[in-house]
Amino acid sequence: MRWGxxxxxxxxxxxxxxxxxxxxxxxxxxxxxxxxxxxxxTAVRGSRAWQPAGTTIRRGPDTRWWRIDIDxxxxxxxxxxxxxxxxxxxxxxxxxxxxxxRPRPLATFxxxxxxxxxxxxxxxPVPAAALDQPVFxxxxxxxxxxxxxxxxxxxxxxxxxxxxxxxxxxxxxxxxLLAIVAAIFAVALRRWMLLLFCVWVLSAxxxxxxxxxxxxxxxxxxxxxxxxxxxGLGISLGLLSAYGFFFVLLRVRTHFPRIARVYRIMLLGCxxxxxxxxxxxxxVVVPHVVNVLLLLLxxxxxxxxxxxxxxxxxxxxxxxxxxxxxSAVAMMRAVYFLREAGTPEWLGYLHPAADALAALxxxxxxxxxxxxxxREMVSARHSAMTDPLTGLPNRAQLDAGVAGRLQAADGTExxxxxxxxxxxxxxxxxxxxxxxxxxxxxxAMAGILRRHVRASDLVARYGGExxxxxxxxxxxxxALRAADALRAAVExxxxxxxxxxxxxxxSIGVATRRAGDDVATxxxxxxxxxxxxxxxxxxxxxxDAEDPVRPHPEPA
Numbered sequence: 331m332r333w334g335x336x337x338x339x340x341x342x343x344x345x346x347x348x349x350x351x352x353x354x355x356x357x358x359x360x361x362x363x364x365x366x367x368x369x370x371x372t373a374v375r376g377s378r379a380w381q382p383a384g385t386t387i388r389r390g391p392d393t394r395w396w397r398i399d400i401d402x403x404x405x406x407x408x409x410x411x412x413x414x415x416x417x418x419x420x421x422x423x424x425x426x427x428x429x430x431x432r433p434r435p436l437a438t439f440x441x442x443x444x445x446x447x448x449x450x451x452x453x454x455p456v457p458a459a460a461l462d463q464p465v466f467x468x469x470x471x472x473x474x475x476x477x478x479x480x481x482x483x484x485x486x487x488x489x490x491x492x493x494x495x496x497x498x499x500x501x502x503x504x505x506x507l508l509a510i511v512a513a514i515f516a517v518a519l520r521r522w523m524l525l526l527f528c529v530w531v532l533s534a535x536x537x538x539x540x541x542x543x544x545x546x547x548x549x550x551x552x553x554x555x556x557x558x559x560x561x562g563l564g565i566s567l568g569l570l571s572a573y574g575f576f577f578v579l580l581r582v583r584t585h586f587p588r589i590a591r592v593y594r595i596m597l598l599g600c601x602x603x604x605x606x607x608x609x610x611x612x613x614v615v616v617p618h619v620v621n622v623l624l625l626l627l628x629x630x631x632x633x634x635x636x637x638x639x640x641x642x643x644x645x646x647x648x649x650x651x652x653x654x655x656x657s658a659v660a661m662m663r664a665v666y667f668l669r670e671a672g673t674p675e676w677l678g679y680l681h682p683a684a685d686a687l688a689a690l691x692x693x694x695x696x697x698x699x700x701x702x703x704x705r706e707m708v709s710a711r712h713s714a715m716t717d718p719l720t721g722l723p724n725r726a727q728l729d730a731g732v733a734g735r736l737q738a739a740d741g742t743e744x745x746x747x748x749x750x751x752x753x754x755x756x757x758x759x760x761x762x763x764x765x766x767x768x769x770x771x772x773x774a775m776a777g778i779l780r781r782h783v784r785a786s787d788l789v790a791r792y793g794g795e796x797x798x799x800x801x802x803x804x805x806x807x808x809a810l811r812a813a814d815a816l817r818a819a820v821e822x823x824x825x826x827x828x829x830x831x832x833x834x835x836x837s838i839g840v841a842t843r844r845a846g847d848d849v850a851t852x853x854x855x856x857x858x859x860x861x862x863x864x865x866x867x868x869x870x871x872x873x874d875a876e877d878p879v880r881p882h883p884e885p886a
Contacts (some may be wrong), residue, residue, distance in 0.1 A: 357413070357481050358399040359383045365395040368382055371433070372378050374466050386476035386672040387415070389469040398465040400456070400481045409458045412487040413465050414451040414480050417673055419541065420558040421472035423452065428460035438543045439554035446484065447491040449543025450498070455484070473558075478672030494678075494883035501682040505535040508689045515697055524696055526575040527689075533568025534685045537561050563607060564619055570600050573627045576653070579645055579696065580634055593630060596623050632657060643745050648695030652688040659684040717791040719769060722774035728790035732800050733849055735788065739802070746843040748852055749799040750860040751816070752778075754835045754868040756795035767830055773825045775820065775834065798853075806842045806873060813838045813871040821869065837863035841874040 332500050353592050360380035365373070387396040398413055413671030415423070415436070423436040436452040445453045454465055482490070516524035535697055539545050540561035545552060553558065574597055577583075583590045583617040600623040603616055635653070666673050673681075715727035723731065732748070739746040753759075755774060760768040772795065779789045779797060788800040799816075801809055817836055824834025839860030841852055855874045863872040 346363075356401045357385055357479050358401065359385055359387055359479055360397040360399070361387070361390075361393045362395045362397070363392045363633070369395070371431050371466065373493075374426075374468075375431065375464075385480075386478050387469065388474065388476045389421070389472040392394050394469055396467045397466065398479055398481075399462050400462050400465075401479065402458075408682055410484040411456045411458055412446060412482055412484050413456055413795065414447075414482070414487060415452040415454075415467070416451050416478045416480070416678070417475055418452045418477050419473060419475065420555070421477065422470040423472075424468040425452075425454040426469065427454050428470070429457065430465035431466070437554065439546055439552075439557045441546055441550050441554070447488060448495050449546060450494050451491065453487070456481075458483075467536070475667065476672040478674075497679060498538060498544075498682060501686045502535055505531050505538070505689060508686070508693055512693050514695075515693070519697075521696065523575050523578040525764045526571040526578075527692065527696065529571035530568040531577065531689045533564045533571070534682075534689070537565045537568070538682050540564075544670045563604065566607075567604055567622065569624050569628075570597065570604065572653075573597060573624075573631055575692075576631050576635070576649065578633070579649060579692075580638055580643075582634060585638060586634055589630065592767065592812065593627070596627055596630075599623060599718075600627070607701060619859055628657065628827055645695050645698070648698070650693055652691035652695065655684045655691075656688045667878040697858075711808070720773055720778070720791050722776050722797070723790040725792055728788065728792065728798055728800075728884050729849065731788050731790075735800055735802060736843065736847065736849060738851065739843055740845075744803055745805045747804040747806070747812075748841050748856040749801065749809065749816075750792070750839040750853075750856040751797040751799065751862055752837050752864070753795040754864075759832055759834075763830055763832065767827065767832065770830075771824070771832060771834060772823060772828050778819055778823050779816070782819050783812075799854075804842070806840070809840050809842060810871060812874055813840050817869065818870055835869035837868045838871045839863055839874070840871060 358381075361376055361383045362374075362379050362381070364379035365377055367376075374395055377395075383396070387398075402411065413425075413427070418436070418438050421437070422441060425434040425436055426432070427434065434454060435443065436445075436454070438449050438452065446455060447453050456465060471534055504881070509528045512524045512528045512531065516522055516528070540557055545557055573593075577590075577593060577597070578627050582593055586593075603620050603623075607616060607620065632650075634821070635646045635649045639650050639688065657717065659677070662677060663673055663681065665678065697746060715724060716722070717724040717732075735746060738744075753771065756768065756771070759771055772791075775795075775797065776791070779799070783799060784801075790798050792798045793851050801812060804812065817838055819835045820834055825831065827834065837860060839856045839858065839862065841859055842854035859872045859874045863870050866872065
């Protein structure tokens, strides 16, 4: 994947986020530390002890009540407006809205809650005629996460809400598709580390489903108080799986052996804690230890990825782009959290989109790594079965190939011949001209063999100056003709090698298959015939003495 394409995707995503992040009318949020749990809504409405608090609400140690004023400008007196509270998650709120200020319980994971719009926002309807009156929110329980507040006419809110639902559905579909693709790659390429990647992608998808509140219709049996715990446990498991995946992708054991030991210990420790996490109370120290370990693993992984990318590792560069995007978005969310500003609308879009885009980049990086690994494996296998000097199959490939051919010939009673070919006086050539010329002679011999054998024949370097040919479907007579033609070709073409006149000739021993032959006996008879050719004066072809030359039907 070219980086221009990645840049185009990022630009397109930024433009989509900018278009979707519509501005909302100003809301002013105030808080009161003077009001307590015992205060009724009547006392709250009459209170003057309100302090400005920006545009977010949250549960503090001394703050339970919040006031929301809507500055809608010249709004019409008819119609309906929506006060929306985002990122409430498992908070339990009670809203009091004009004109009647009746209590309205709000909880994202409450199956009985009915409201306008999806559960991605908690909504409070306010008549347009009552926009000059405040809305009050009592926070019964919430996390430290700031909850942003916005107000819009109902038509604008529903349009934005539909856009959010469509966007989250598209991201969820992309994540599920990428998980399936990764699983297929894992099986097809036997890259089992991709299953760890699948766990991370699926956990990110599950986290999106829970945090958007869509888990309620999908899993109505899930206790509301456990939804966030399930999401947290799932994303922790997903991050742990992702770091295990990166351990393999970045080849940490090879490039960082010392860090690898510490990394594995942290992975195993985090995994052990995650196993016991569902069975212990929420408020113990274990979840914090898990978070610290995950942060340390994240820092180590990014550091190692950067080091490998600077060293020219392409997979590490893909990792930095993909996981770096996820990390950057997470850091932006943390900054808004620390500022108590609440996550802005555009960042709410960017977060799941970054996860999906990172998954796409990392799947492509892994597929690319698998492709290169497969090429290296094929190259290594080819090197292990090929003679490096001549490029012909070596003895290992010859032994494997001739066994299969002999078995096939036994099954069909087809003829098969073996030729042992040996360069004459090769030691004298080496002694006279040097080993460089000797190597050139072997290479020239390999070229002659390639030009004078059929595509179906097997030719290999057997060792030293000796070569072997296996001729399928060749009777003794046809094998002798082929051997003599080869002998003549070597004598003609091997007269000079490079600038040296060396006068190459060969001796050839021929043996044909008999019933009951195995590779060893067939080769032994061909080798004996070769030595007879040497004894009888070289530059000749000799057939195994026990193998009479007789007509044999040639293959069609």
